[in-house]
Amino acid sequence: MVKRATGTVVSESRDATSRWRPIHAGRWRWGKDAKGRSAWARGRVLASLAVLTSGLMAFHAIVPNTVGHLGSLLEAFLPWLGLAVPVLLVLALLRRSATALVFLLLPAAVWANLFGALLLPGDRGQHDITAVQHNVSDENSAPVGTAEALIKAAPELIALEELTPPALALYEKALAPDYPYHAVEGTVGLWSKYPLADVRRLDIKPKGIEEGWSRGLRAAARTPWGETAVYVAHLPSVRVRLTGFDSDWRDESARLLGAAIAAEKLDKVILLGDFNSTVDDRGLAPVTSQMNPQAQDFAFSWPAVFPVSRIDHIMTRSATVTDVRTLPTTGSDHLPIAAGIELAS
Secondary structure, three states: OEEOOOOOEEOOOOOOOOOOHHHHHHHHHHHEOOOOOEOOOOOHHHHHHHHHHHHHHHOHHHOOOOOOOHHHHHHHOHHHHHHHHHHHHHHHHHHOOHHHHHHOHHHHHHHHHHHHHHHOOOOOOOOOEEEEEEEOOOOOOOHHHHHHHHHOOOOOEEEEEOOOHHHHHHHHHHHOOOOOEEEEEOOEEEEEOOOEEEEEEOOOOOOOOOOOOOOEEEEEEEEOOEEEEEEEEEOOOOEEEOOEEEOHHHHHHHHHHHHHHHOOOOOOEEEEEEOOOOOOOHHHHHHHOOOOOOOOOOOOOEOOOOOOEOOEEEEEEOOEEEEEEEOOOOOOOOOOEEEEEEOOO
16 A cells, blocks of 8 residues: 555555465456356356256156166165265365355255255164064174174064075074074074964065075064064065166066065064165065055165165064164174064054
């Protein structure tokens, strides 16, 4: 600043090295870019991606499944679409786009509406029994340790999948003192503190799979709240290929399981199993449409090292799952899940 003879204060000009230059440049970047576009005129591609992300989350059911089962693939990992929000946020800040920042509120709001409640802490609801579901893995090298870990959760029902003959003997021995009743069909088994009756193999084998494949059972557990049908199922695996999401066998098996549940004469049903997808996947609709809504929790169960999805489930009909949670890792590539179940009507 300099003073003229009259005492008036005026600003002197600054050169390119002035300390005020970066502040002025920052205002210029948020104002107009080199092409003369304002902060509201740039970043339209990012804003469009934000709208697209919002649409995929909110209207995932209309994504067609006719080509490569893309709808099912999207639904299997639906919560992870929320990762687009922080990525687009960083890009919007780098782009200095006010438009993109405003449009980012849309996918953030949709994700919060769909999944935000799952982040809130919650206490276990009142329940009558606890059930545990675990794909123990046919490569599990510690069956006894796995059984002991499941017993610590003090469940009344335990469902296991991928049982091999050598491991089965070890599970039977380890679980017998606490679970005097059990049933095994093929590679799935059910252990119970309550007597089991009317045990039978559940035919959920899709056409095209070789004979001898047996991954389902049905039993009636005589609980203090009345006889309850208990189903254990392990649906076929799915694969992500260049041609898309290969889930034909899984979907066919789900339809067979759904038909069996629809024909079940007992009112109360508990369904436990590895379904190889999340409940959002429309391929499981023949089953999920008949069951009560699941308790709200992420409880990702697979893979055990870094869980990204809950493909293991405990569902009920004419009963209520009050809470669901994962248990500590075992020798399996899945985490066990435990659920509180209210059977009293």
